[in-house]
Amino acid sequence: MTAVQVGELVADIAREAGDLAKRRRAEGVSLAATKSTLADIVTEADREVEQLIRDRIRTERPDDGFLGEETGAERGASGLTWVVDPIDGTVNYAYGIPTYSVSIAVVEGEPNPESWQGVAAAVCAPGLGELFTAARGEGACLDGVRLSVTTETPAGALLATGFGYDPATHDGDLAMVRQVMPIARDLRRMGSAAIDLAYVAAGRLDGFFERGLNPWDFAAGAILVHEAGGLVSRLELDAPRPMVIAGGPVVHAELQRLIGGAQNNM
Template identity: 50%
Template sequence: MAHDELLALARATAVTAGELAHRRRIEGVEIADHKSSPVDVVTMADRETELLIRSLIADVRPDDGFLGEEGGAGRGASGLTWVVDPIDGTVNYLYGIPHWAVSIAVVEGDPDPLTWRALAGCVTNPVTGEIYTATEAGGAFSANQQLKVPDFHSLEQALVGTGFSYDSAERARQGEVVAGLLPLVRDIRRFGAASLDLCAVATGRLNGYFERGLKPWDHAAAALVAREAGAVVTGLDGAPASADFALAAAPGLADPLQRVLRELRV
């Protein structure tokens, strides 16, 4: 299947799943479980939405693998794996903050950010109706407009996004990094949904973004969107973005931002 066909499936599935999740939010949120800590919640809608996504994809591509935040991994025979976050920004979703997303990507190879090749991806915010899409070497788009990261070089004028761990000790360390970075940039934003942060870099709403601890489903689709829009997307020292570290920024900002973060021992 060509990249465009994979993207069409990702987009249609994300939109349908987003409609379900949005409807469930209006009806009322029920917490199903906790994951890494008492503040790291899973809602019934997370699970129901992921099951719908898995079903819709399997109907069309039964031989593909699937890696979802809630349902774990399942290997396929095709060499392709769908990497899915049914609701990215679950705490925002829980509180009724209209900043959460459905994220769906398809990758070639093992579902490991250090080795995979992302082929197509879609991130949608069902509340605002914004849809971000990208294919490998095919560009990134929103509302049928091709995205291009604005040229940007000034660390002092940069608006930078980040995210925090659910682990309290790790959050304390991340707070120290933010405290060190804040005087050096225009300002810092923490919106609570990594996929939308990465897409914000693609649109120019953020000049840069960094975070430790991202799971594969947090960035599989959105990192492709940012990269295809012209952002530098990287880990430390040129490694691929992963749980160890992920940074996305306008090309002229990526090196100075990463240099400062290294000095702050991110």
């Protein structure tokens, strides 16, 4: 399959998974477990949506690998791996806030963000009624309309970030906000890294920074930003909570300057 064909499949699966997530939310969310802290909620819907995605992949692409938030990693024979966050923004989802998403990326190479190459991606935000898609070399789109990152920020950059669920990390996250505010027009904190990155790709945000993200949190969004003409990097890879930064070339460079640390472009 070409990157375009893979992208069409990714979009179709993301749309179906998003419909399921939205339907389950309307029916009422049943809390199933916790992740690292009590605030990091996992729902039955989270697991059900990931199972739907896995079942579709097994049917359509049985030789592909899989890296998912809920069920871990499986290597495939094709050289492609699906990197999946079934519901990114589970706290928003549990509280009934519509800023949550289904995030699906297909990458080529080792299932490691430091070495893989993006092939296709989709971020479906069913509560907002939007589907962001991208395929390698074909650009990024929102519901079929081509996207582009912002290139100028004369009034300052509109930035987004997120905080970890562990209260012990909050002081460091707030300190990082103070560190980047000299270039900021304002700051947004929406609760879904995948949507934040999709918004950077769409030019709705000028830049994004967040510590402690897992590969499934940023894999699809990074492909969207790249295909929309932006840059995404991971900083401080040896730290317990590496930093992800994204934006158009100018804002990305400014974030890199202010935050510092060894850089690995994605």
